[in-house]
Every structure is written in C-alpha cells, then in structure tokens.
Amino acid sequence: MAKKTKHVHINVTSNVSGVSKKATASSDKLGGSLKKTKGQASGMSGAFGGLGSKLKSFAKHPAVLATAALAAIGRGLMAAMRVAEGFSKSMSRLSAISGATGEDLKALNNNAQDLGKSTQFTAAQVADAQTELAKMGFTTTGILNATSGALDLAVSSGVEMSEAAEIMAATMNGFGMSTAEASRITDVMAKSFVTSALDAEKFRESMKLVAPTAKTTKVSLEQTTAALAVLANQGIAGSMAGTSLRRTLMELSAKTGKDFRTSLDIYADRLQNAASTSEKLGIATEAVGVRSAGVLIALTEQRDKLDELTMSYEAAGGAAGDMVDVMEDNLSGDKKKMKSALEGMAIAVSNALGLEKAMRGVVNFLSTGF
DSSP: OOOOOOOOOOOOOOOHHHHHHHHHHHHHHHHHHHHHHHHHHHHHHHHHHHHHHHHHHHHTSHHHHHHHHHHHHHHHHHHHHHHHHHHHHHHHHHHHHHOOOHHHHHHHHHHHHHHHHHSSSOHHHHHHHHHHHHHTTOOHHHHHHHHHHHHHHHHHHTOOHHHHHHHHHHHHHHHTOOGGGHHHHHHHHHHHHHHSSOOHHHHHHHHHHHHHHHHHTTOOHHHHHHHHHHHHHTTOOHHHHHHHHHHHHHHHHHHHOSOHHHHHHHHHHHHHTOSSHHHHHHHHHHHHOTTTHHHHHHHHHTHHHHHHHHHHHHTOTTHHHHHHHHHTOSHHHHHHHHHHHHHHHHHHHHHHHTHHHHHHHHHHHHHHOO
C-alpha cells in the first residue's frame, strides 16, 4: 500500500520594524531619565557645596573660635589640676610620715618641684623618694641632701627611685655616715655596678648584712664594696656574700688585731704555706668557720683586685652623675625630661590659679551641703 506524503508549510513573520521602534522609544525614555537624574545630582552637589561653604564660614565665626579656645583652655586646666592633685597627695603622705610642716614642708615641696622640672622624674616621683628617706629616719635637712643622689642612683642602676632611696639610706645608716655623704654612696655604687658583677639587688642584699660590722671593724665603704665586688665576680653574691663577709671581718679582727687588709696578708702567707688543699681548708675553716672559709680563700687570692677596686671606688666622685648624663643623652631621655618639665609647669599653673583649692571647695560643698 503506497504511503502518502503530506507537506506542511509554516509561514513565520516578524514585525522587526515594530520592535525596533519600541526599543528606540524606550532608550530615549531612559536617556531622558538619566539626564533628569544627573540634573538632580548636580543640584544636590551644589546644595551640599553651599552647605560646606556655610559651615566653613560658621567655623570661622569669632564666637565659634572663642568657644573652641575656651574648651581647649578648660581641658588644659583640668589636666593641670589632675597633675597637681597627684603631687599634693604625695606631699601629704610625705608630711604624715616625716612629720614635716610649715617651712620644712615648704622646703621639701620646693625641692621636689625643682628636681621634677630638671630631671626625668616627675615632682610626685621625687616626693615618693623623699618619703622613702623619711621612713629611714632622715630629717628634712637629710632628705634635702640625699634626694638628688637617690635620683642619680635610680637612673644609673636602673631601679625605681623609691628603691634607690631605700638602698642608699640603709647603706648610709649601716656605716653611720652623714647625709652630706649621700653622693659618695651613689658614686661608689654606680662605679661598682660597671666594674664588677654587682648590681643594685646584690648590693642591697649583701650590704644590709655587712655594713654595721664593717663600720665596727673600721672597714670603709669603698673597701667593703670592693670585697663584695670580688666575691660577686667569683659567683658569691647577695645574702650569702653579706653573711660570709660579715663573719670574715669579725673573725679576722678578733684573731689578728689588725686591720682588714693586713689580716688578709697574714692569712695569705699561712694559706700559701699549706702543704695540701685539705690543710689550706683547715686553716681557713679554723679562722672564719666552715661557711666562710671559701670567702677568706677567695679574698686572699684576689688581694690585687681588691686593692685595684678599692682605689677605683675611692676616686669615684661624680661617677653617678657622669653615667646619668651619658644614659640620658638620647631621644628617650629628652622625652622623659620634657614630660617632667610639662608636669612641673602644670603644677605651677594650678598653684598660681588656685585650681586645686577651688576644686576642693566645690567637692567639700557637695559633700556636706546635702
């Protein structure tokens, strides 16, 4: 059976021309909208530009400038008052501990402010150092004599100022020295810290134990420090060195009746003539005891070094101040001095204007007025 073939014709027509016209119209409409938006944006920009100009003009108005200046002055005065408040608190504590009032307290106040302006330490920090000296029994005159040395010691040894004051005062009391010799102590300490293994902590722990005995046996600060330096170089330091040296000074003085240096020569001969190590230890032990035998042997063997360091410390005048000058000759030192000077100026401004007194009046009124 024969198949019939059917032919289907599909006629597709498109209105290209119509679509094109509609697209063109839409494009024109969009372009118009964009132009309108651009115009609006231009208008807004102009408006903001005008607002900016008005704000600039407003900021230059004398009243606004005056208000800003007054606000800045107010912030500065508040900062000055806070600095003065901290200093006043430190001075009140110093007065309570030292018992200083009237002219004495005024002298301490002036000293703290002067040193606060001329060193890297603030006036409040200086007052804290003065307080440490007062705790050690220093009079007003003693505090005035010793404070500057304590500051130099703090910088040269790298310790807190209050700690430096404590070490210096304890050493001074241990040797029975006058406050006029404060700089002698700081110079010897500073020199010993750069010529041996001693540091502030080792010095303090050793010296507080040996100083009174050194005074009794008439061994100078310089020679005692030299002995501690020799021992520190041998690895004997701190309380161990202080205790052992104290025993050595006492025993040698009692057994020979001679001064410390001569006693070392006497025992050096005995130890050198020993036939054996055990005999050497026996001689040293018999002289100063088991725990101090090693110290005696070390000191007799290092007599030349002991003499060298003693002479160096006797000629140490000005050492602490020289070290401070070198250590502060940098940007960090300049910045610290500037900060202290600015705080000093703040205290002066507060005092001149009576800011703290006025604020105390306000606080007291608010505290009791309700």
